[in-house]
Amino acid sequence: MTEHLLRLDGVGVRFGGLKAVDGVSLAVRPGERRAIIGPNGAGKTTLFNAITGVVRATSGRVTVEGRDVTRAAPHRRAAFGIGRTFQITNLFPTLTVHQNMEIALRGLSGRKFSFFGSAVLSDEEHAAAERALGLTRLSGRSRALVRELSYGEQRQLEMAMALATAPRLLLLDEPAAGLSPAERVIVADVIRSLPATITIVLIEHDMDLVLSLVDWVTCLSNGRFLAEGAPGEIRQNRDVQDVYLGRARPHA
């Protein structure tokens, strides 16, 4: 068994002349809850994209359960057990919760789905959908249209869709962004109660939420690794405080 579920070694992503991610290394243990924080434009989402294959790392190596996935296509990485949610909701609003789960399980696009009408799930897939809806507290909402769900429930459904294929690594991009305080509590509870067999890496700006959810925090700034530590340590870290407040400290 590999010691790390996810390992990044010197990962870089360039967009033309811009180094959006610049030589980032980190290692996440199985079952760990890890936050990636950093100010706007720090490279957090691009790092997620390099892990899931939405963009290719232009340097370095991405390893999941000891397997080098740096050049693998996104669907191959999903098959290797990587699931994710996006910062912007990625749901089909005119379809039901159940139909969205069918799309997630069958890897269909919304267009293909409407063409084929329905993707009739096997008993096993149906059970997987029900399990994922249960984990995200949406049991009983299968027949609801997505556009009738609250925004918080929509974020829960995104998590259910990412969980449907039983990922071992779950990447959550700002799961609580735009939620009311009450909705945040539910989403935080859902994340907290996910089984330890799922390793979670999340991007989140809300430090109070981060503090209550994760074991370890990695802070990026300008695409580079800035600091790493337990949530309490990161909160006290002067470099982290400085980049969040936009202060540049003179070097000693």
Ligand SMILES: Nc1ncnc2c1ncn2[C@@H]1O[C@H](COP(=O)(O)OP(=O)(O)OP(=O)(O)O)[C@@H](O)[C@H]1O
């Ligand atoms: N497809 C792209 N093409 C060109 N530049 C990009 C692309 N995607 C991201 N960038 C740039 O890369 C840098 C890092 O962006 P990224 O979205 O990864 O940061 P972030 O830390 O997730 O920010 P935020 O907290 O605002 O979501 C930014 O300067 C952004 O403008």
